[in-house]
Amino acid sequence: MQQGMLIIVSGPSGSGKGTLCAELIRRRPDMKISVSATTRTPRPGELHGINYFFLSPDEFDKLIEADGFLEWAAIYSYKYGTPVGPVKDMLARGIDIILEIDVQGGLQIREKYPDAILVFITTPSRQELERRLRGRGTDEAGEIEVRLEWAGSELVQAARYDYLVINDEVENAVHKLECIVEAERCRPRRIVIPGWISY
């Protein structure tokens, strides 16, 4: 059976990548989003096992030792990681998976899976990112500054990604994501023609 595709979506907090991924999945229910683990505390409305697996620092470190992560990274003052089991399982079943992770994680995945597709999402300008972060109202003022600074360093790394999508309007940006997925499915190396050929 054909392996699923691993699609990495990165971008600054406030770039709207979460909204875009949720909309992509709504349109393409055959794709799945990997649920990450984190040591940060849940925001209002976030649920364990749905948004994240919320772990204590100790639990997280034990999983690192047990090789339980496909990748993990320290971001702000927390750790975030992709549990390895579900991703391997879904890829083997031919399911396309989206990992919504930061650039450090994206580049680690590229080392392990050179076939992964790396997509970076950002806002049309820095000012727009700041406006969205303030409007979101979920972060403290100090935390917003940290996130803006972090966004700048992530943007530098975006040059190493395969695609850069500017999230000006959700509809436009999701359409671009769908086009990327469709185009990647047409690469000869991903195609098996039963009874005839696989590249």
Ligand code: 5GP
């Ligand atoms: P937030 O705290 O706003 O949910 O996420 C902060 C950052 O952590 C975002 O850039 C998000 O993409 C990233 N992130 C979430 N899960 C993972 C993960 O499993 N691995 C890595 N490397 N980054 C993650």
